[in-house]
Amino acid sequence: MSKSPRLVCEDVVLTQRLLGAPDSATTTNVSSTTYTTVTVIPTETGSTTTTWGSWDPSSSSSTTSWGSWTSGASASSYTSTTSAVPSGGSGNAAIAPAGSLWALTYSPYTASGGCKDAGSITADITAIKALGFTTVRIYSTDCSGLEYVGTAARSVGLKLILGVFIESSGISGAQPQVSDIVAWGQWDLVEMIIVGNEALYNNYVSVSDLAGFISSSKWSFSNAGYTGPVTTTEPLSSWIQEGSSLCSSIDVVAANIHAFFNAQTAASQAGAFIESELVILGGICPGKSTYVVESGWPHAGQPNGAAIPGPSEQATALASIQSTCGSQVVFFTYEDDLWKAPGAFDVEQSWGCADVFHNGTAM
Numbered sequence: 001m002s003k004s005p006r007l008v009c010e011d012v013v014l015t016q017r018l019l020g021a022p023d024s025a026t027t028t029n030v031s032s033t034t035y036t037t038v039t040v041i042p043t044e045t046g047s048t049t050t051t052w053g054s055w056d057p058s059s060s061s062s063t064t065s066w067g068s069w070t071s072g073a074s075a076s077s078y079t080s081t082t083s084a085v086p087s088g089g090s091g092n093a094a095i096a097p098a099g100s101l102w103a104l105t106y107s108p109y110t111a112s113g114g115c116k117d118a119g120s121i122t123a124d125i126t127a128i129k130a131l132g133f134t135t136v137r138i139y140s141t142d143c144s145g146l147e148y149v150g151t152a153a154r155s156v157g158l159k160l161i162l163g164v165f166i167e168s169s170g171i172s173g174a175q176p177q178v179s180d181i182v183a184w185g186q187w188d189l190v191e192m193i194i195v196g197n198e199a200l201y202n203n204y205v206s207v208s209d210l211a212g213f214i215s216s217s218k219w220s221f222s223n224a225g226y227t228g229p230v231t232t233t234e235p236l237s238s239w240i241q242e243g244s245s246l247c248s249s250i251d252v253v254a255a256n257i258h259a260f261f262n263a264q265t266a267a268s269q270a271g272a273f274i275e276s277e278l279v280i281l282g283g284i285c286p287g288k289s290t291y292v293v294e295s296g297w298p299h300a301g302q303p304n305g306a307a308i309p310g311p312s313e314q315a316t317a318l319a320s321i322q323s324t325c326g327s328q329v330v331f332f333t334y335e336d337d338l339w340k341a342p343g344a345f346d347v348e349q350s351w352g353c354a355d356v357f358h359n360g361t362a363m
Contacts, residue, residue, distance in 0.1 A: 092228025093159040093191045096134060100326035101360050103135035103161060104128055104353075105294060105333040108143040113339035115143035118151075125152035128334060132360025134158065135191055137293060137330045140165035141180040150186055161192045161293065161330065164217060166199040171213045178217045182224045193221060194254060194293060196232040200242060207242040214249040233293050236277055239284050247285035255281050256294035258332070259317065260347070263305025267297060270317035271324030278325060295321060296332035301347030309347055318353060318362035331357075 095102075106124065108116045116124075128136055136153060138145050140163050153160055162181055166174045174196075181193065195214045199205045205213070210232060218230040229251035234243070236255055243253070257277045259270040274295055281290045297317035298309040321329055336352035343349075356362050 090187060090225030090227060092187050092226055093189055095191045096159075097327040098132060098134050098360060100322050101132050101134070101357075102327055103137050103293075103330040104131070104133045105137045105139070105330055106149065107139065107333065107337065108145050108149060109337070109339055111338040116148075118144070118148045121148040122152040122155070124334060125149060125158060126156050127354065129156040129158050131354060131357040133357075135161060135330075137161035137163070137194075139163040139197055141177045141184075146180060146184040150184065150189060153189060154186070159191045160189050161194060162190055163197060164193070164195045166196045166204050166210075166213075168202075168204055170205055171209060174213070178220050182220055185224055185226075187224075187226045187228070190226065190228055192228060192252070192254075192291075192293075193217075193226070193230045194233050195230060196234075198234055198238070198256060199232070200234050200238045207245045211246050211249040214246070218249070218251075229289075236281060239281060243284040247288070250285065250288070252289045252291060253281055253285050254291045254293045257292050258295055258297075259321075260297050260304060260307045260309070261344075263307060266306045267308065267313040267317040268320055270297060271320035271322070274321050274329065275325045278328065291328050291330070292325070293330040294332045295329050296351045296353055298345075298347035298350045299352070300350035301342075302345040304345050309345070309350065314353060315356050315362060318356050322362045 097103075106128065108121050108124075110116055125136065136149065136158055138149055138160065142165075146162075150160065152158075164174050164177045164181070178195075195217050196205070196210055199210055200207060214230060214232055221230060231250040231252050231254045232246065233254040233256055236257060239253070239255055255277070257274055259265045259273040262273060265273045274292055278290055278292065281292075297314045299311045299314040301309040303309065318331065321331075331353060333351050334354050336349050338349050340348045353362075
C-alpha cells in the first residue's frame with residue numbers, strides 16, 4: 001500500500017477558472033462491475049423499504065450477506081443477514097477540539113519507509129497528546145495502524161480520524177481497508193472516516209466511482225454500528241471542478257489546503273489564506289460542515305515566491321492558522337517524511353511540526 005501522498009502544489013487563486021467545468025461521468029463502473037441502486041424489502045423490516053445506495057456487488061465485505069438475490073427476484077423474496085456489531089459498540093466520538101487546536105496527521109513509517117513497531121507508535125501518540133491535540137489522523141490501515149495507533153490513542157485519551165487510501169489500483173485495491181475498519185470497529189474512538197485522499201486529483205478514480213465507493217463504504221460502517229461522518233478529501237481545485245457530484249454521498253466537506261503552495265502568501269498570511277479557502281469550500285455543498293484535514297508549512301526547502309520555508313516561518317504560519325481557524329484544521333504532520341522524494345521546491349520531506357507546538361499552542 002502506498003504511504004501518505006505527495007503534497008499538491010496548486011495555486012488556489014487559479015482554481016476559480018475551473019468553475020463550471022463539465023462533469024461528463026454518467027455511469028459508475030469499478031473493475032467492469034456497474035454500481036446499481038437497489039430497492040428491496042428485507043424480511044427483518046416488514047413492510048419498510050430499504051434503499052441500498054451505490055452497493056458494490058463485488059465487495060468482499062463480510063458484514064452483510066446478500067444471499068441468493070438476483071436482479072430478477074421480487075423484493076419479498078430477498079432475505080438479508082447482518083453480522084453482530086463489533087466489540088466497540090455503536091456510535092462515534094464527537095469532534096471536540098481543545099479550543100483552537102484539534103488534530104495532527106500521523107504516518108506510522110520509519111525514515112526508510114518501513115513500518116514502526118508498536119512501542120515506537122505508542123511513544124509518538126503519547127507525544128502528540130502532550131502537545132495538546134485531541135485527535136490523530138491516519139491515512140490508511142497499513143502497518144497495523146488501527147491496532148497500534150488505536151490502542152495507543154485509547155490509552156492516552158486521543159480520538160482518531162481514519163482513512164481509506166485509494167491509490168493507482170483504484171477502488172478494488174482500497175476495498176480491503178473498509179473491511180479492516182469494520183472488523184476493528186472501535187467506533188467510540190472515531191470522529192471521522194475519510195474515504196480517499198486526493199484520489200480525484202491523482203486520476204485514480206472518476207467522480208462517479210468515488211461517490212459510489214463512499215456510499216457503499218458508509219453503508220458498511222453504519223451497518224457495523226458507526227454513526228459519525230464519512231467524507232473524502234481533495235484539494236480545493238478538485239472540489240470546485242467536481243465536488244457537487246459528491247455532495248449526496250458525503251456528510252461533511254473536507255479538503256487538503258496548503259498556503260505554502262500559493263506563491264503570493266507569506267507565512268504570516270497563512271491563517272487568512274486558509275480561512276478564505278474555507279469560505280469557498282463552504283459553497284460546494286451548502287449546509288454541510290467544512291474542515292481542512294491537511295495543512296502545514298515546511299521548515300526547509302526552496303522558496304515559492306513570497307512563501308518562504310524555514311523553522312521560524314513554519315512557526316509563524318502554524319500560529320497564524322491556529323489563531324484563525326485552528327478548530328477546523330488538521331495540521332500536517334507529526335514528523336518529517338524522510339521516506340519521500342524531495343518533491344517540488346524540495347519541501348516534501350520537511351513538514352514535521354511537533355517541535356512547533358507547546359502546551360496546545362504553536363510558538
